[in-house]
Amino acid sequence: YAAQLAEEASRFTLVHSELRSGISTILKYVTWMMVPTAIGLIISQLVVKDNELKGSIARTVGGIVPMVPEGLVLLTSIAFAIGVIRLGRKQCLVQELPAIEGLARVDTVCLDKTGTLTEGGMDVTELRVLDDADETYVRTVLGELGSADPRPNASLQAIVAAYPDTTGWRLTDTLPFSSARKYSGATLDEGDGRPVTWLLGAPDVLLPHDDPALDETERMNREGMRVLLLARAREGVTADDLADPAAVDGVRAVALVVLEQRLRPDAADTLRYFAEQDVSAKVISGDNAVSVGAVAGKLGLSGTTVDARRLSADPEAMAGELEAGTVFGRVTPQQKRTMVGALQSKGHTVAMTGDGVNDVLALKDADIGVAMGSGSEATRAVAQIVLLNNSF
Structure with missing residues (x-):
């Protein structure tokens, strides 16, 4: 069963990055603009300036090369790298550079109870x-x-x-x-x-x-x-x-x-920090919903407790139930994945934390997957960020 989950999550995907997508769009338009610009420069050098062909080509290259936004790509990569170094000092292993940007955009965090809220x-x-x-x-x-x-x-x-x-x-x-x-x-x-x-x-x-x-x-x-x-x-x-x-x-x-x-001694402070940052926390667990709700309550996380077996099968209706609820119990591995997708369909940027193989599918589909360093090998492999000291 674990092997089936790991195999399903083994497909290659990249973290969605608006910065990277924006740079790609700029490069695409610049590339198209370079062709007519180059033709115009050659014509102006040959006809208007009456230069010879060799000199016209040299001047055209000199005018075209600065149009390539090399500095934009370089500065973005440097910004990502600095973020990786800063997180590394906090015992966070970043496995994909754009995950730095994704962290800043997260507005919903799905927390697996065992190994995340509890030891x-x-x-x-x-x-x-x-x-x-x-x-x-x-x-x-x-x-x-x-x-x-x-x-x-x-x-x-x-x-x-x-x-x-x-x-x-x-x-x-x-x-x-x-x-x-x-x-x-x-x-x-x-x-x-x-x-x-x-x-x-x-x-x-x-x-x-x-x-x-x-x-x-x-x-x-x-x-x-x-x-x-x-x-x-x-x-x-x-x-x-x-x-x-x-x-x-x-x-x-x-x-x-x-x-x-x-x-976990630091769980309550972390949940309080999420609340201050207007990041919605959703506890998703395979354990009994009432028990999970009581644990969340001890950590100061209030809200509606829902048994996932009663969630709607329709993704649209499920998304509304997820936005209204806070704690979800008796969640299956496939349901975790569906819940992440339902939240994303509502425009949320979702981070998922976990440590077991049953979290692999949800970690893979989340915008940012965060795995515990002591978690399973499959979980660490699909996550964008690994918490080496197991403290989220």
């Missing part, structure tokens, strides 16, 4: 078992799920740190986490010959809307916590079957894992 790491603060489940058994299952993933994300790393003990249950099948599905899964053989398939992911995706566990999840989301659901799949369902969303129907909720996200 990459998380901490497990609470384990809430449901339906009288055995807490010791649940801890063991979480430990096994953590050890089953060779490349755990930030949430799973926090779970591994909290529940490191494993019993050596045999892993028969796994389904890695996907930002499109919002859950992962694994089938474990606990030694009794009856493999059990477990899911770990977003409660509001795995459970029906009327499940009582969602009320508790909503309350913790409003406090800015990130909540994951540990659920048991129906008998006979394997982790391989979970790729089909219909296979998660009828799962039994076993426990809620509450994670606390670490806010």
Whole structure:
């Protein structure tokens, strides 16, 4: 999935630069003007001044060469280069010179929450078992799920740190986490010959809307916590079957894992600076909308919180919803890209920040893509600016 996103973003594009476009337009018109001017100069030298052909050509060249605006191109390049040096002192790697100009024109910044507003790491603060489940058994299952993933994300790393003990249950099948599905899964053989398939992911995706566990999840989301659901799949369902969303129907909720996200110490000041500069900040995240809204609220960013699953499919209508909203949760990678395009259709100059492969498409299509230095290789490759110290 990551490779597909990276391949789609690998097409070559240049940053749009009004300065560069303006200079190209000037050069085009100057080029056309040089032809009749040269003819006129030769005629005037031969006929009016009655000079010989060799001298007429020399004087014509002397009159034409100064028409080439070399200094305009040189001074613009120098201005870009000075900007690159100044940003370099602030640990910003500029990968395309015109990105300097693009920064000055940005009026909307789309911020990915994880890794941008919050630090990459998380901490497990609470384990809430449901339906009288055995807490010791649940801890063991979480430990096994953590050890089953060779490349755990930030949430799973926090779970591994909290529940490191494993019993050596045999892993028969796994389904890695996907930002499109919002859950992962694994089938474990606990030694009794009856493999059990477990899911770990977003409660509001795995459970029906009327499940009582969602009320508790909503309350913790409003406090800015990130909540994951540990659920048991129906008998006979394997982790391989979970790729089909219909296979998660009828799962039994076993426990809620509450994670606390670490806010970046400089995030509040940066958002305040954007507001002073009349730059609109939009928080776009794949996490629960209420939780993301609570995090944004702690950083002083007020506004409407929207679940992206309820956004209009029509780009024109979506653009209006994006302008009215501030925080958007449950956003898929493709939706991030669509949202950037919708804002651009309204005449906005959009910057997008991110650190994961799921941000690649939006970073590529944004007027200015800003990647974190600790982000994925694909993200750094498509961005125009890389923040080497991860501080935006």
